[in-house]
Amino acid sequence: MDEYVKIIIKADEYMRKNLSEHRASHIRGVAIESRRLAVRYGYDPRKAFLAGYLHDCAKGFTKEENEFYVNKYNIDVPAEEWSIGNSLIHSKVGAFFAKEYFGVEDKEILDAIYYHTVGRPEMTLLDKIVFTADYIEPERDQNSFVPLSVLRPLSYEDLDKAVCEILRCCYEYITKKSSNYVSPDTKKTYDYYINK
């Protein structure tokens, strides 16, 4: 059995034990959607599937678990991010956990996990694949600023445009929420892609 299959099996066991069925089906959806996007855009489908499969591996972490990993790996988490629960921290901590617990060494995969919530300027193809798949996967059902019926086909026509539209949706969503906290990383990515 190759290393890739071993990680998928370990991730599957971990998910069944530690995450809700709702979260698990979202994760499977993101992995499958990432593989489809990879085939469409000429990226390694196995790597894309694995990145999708692990993208939310730290989603079930408690504040104490997050604190442990943030301290252990000296991860940069501004105070405001702590105040909004695990919605941004899980991506940063997840990248380190994917390396430590699942033994993923591939930097492209770890980066795609790290940046899947806020993106970054000049995202890699894998960053964009996972970022997009997270938003359009088949289980996703939400009222977004741009309807999913538009975003889904757009993702297969023009990935950069889809990333831009998703950023716009996220930005609209956060700025309308009562917490109103827009992380500097989200703003940086948003400005970059909107002006591109």
Ligand SMILES: [Fe+2]
């Ligand atoms: Fe996530």
Ligand SMILES: [Fe+2]
């Ligand atoms: Fe997700």
